[in-house]
Amino acid sequence: MKELFKEEGKKGQLLLASLKLFSEQGYDRISVRDIAKVAGVSEAALYKHFKSKEEMALYIFKKIITEYTTQVALIAEKEIDPVQRLCQVQKYTYQIYHRDPESIRFVLLSQYQFWDRVEDEVKPHFLLRRLLEEGMEKGHIPKKPVYLWISMYSGLMLEPLVQYPFFHDELPTWDEFTLEVSRSIEKLLTQSTEILKWEDFSRTTEPDELLKWDDLEKGKPEMFRTTSHFDEDLEGDN
8 A cells, every 4th residue: 555655756655654653652642743753854844745643644544545445346347256255355464464554554554544535435334234234135145134244244244353463473374364264254144143132132132142252252262362471360269
């Protein structure tokens, strides 16, 4: 994604400096002075291109989202079943992250701040919704409310990337990590009725009827289970 900004000359230098700082420290913690310092220009030079830090961040956000959605649209048009297309979207997302983590981190950190200011036609969610609906219509994916599917699919795809910087030393190789998440997504979409039924959420339950944490854990792929050395230590203390 950073290649998009390298073609913009001095303006691109400002954008790359901003992207680096925003992805590392967050939008709110960075000032125009910080950006100018990293870019090696004066604040006055920065204001020749952008009226504010917010305008710069929104420009970066839209540029990345537009390019991402363009590539997702190409995947969505492939003549393979929708579950495989959704898995390919995940693999493409992880490929970008591996090559250019700053762009993905920035989008993940800033999405709630800028999402409503991006045109609907460049948002990937509409393409994902179409794929999920197609999968349900063709019987590849169990029928559930589509917003629930979008939430579960997006969460399973993106949350490992959010957590990756904290646990990368304990995870397998990047290719194995990508494949494991892909398999988990495929299992979620095609066998989710065996893991957790929508009726379990929609029906009214008494406290003692609620799903137990252990039951949820059994349904998770092994890499996402929460059994830890901390649990083992507690058992040892007892």
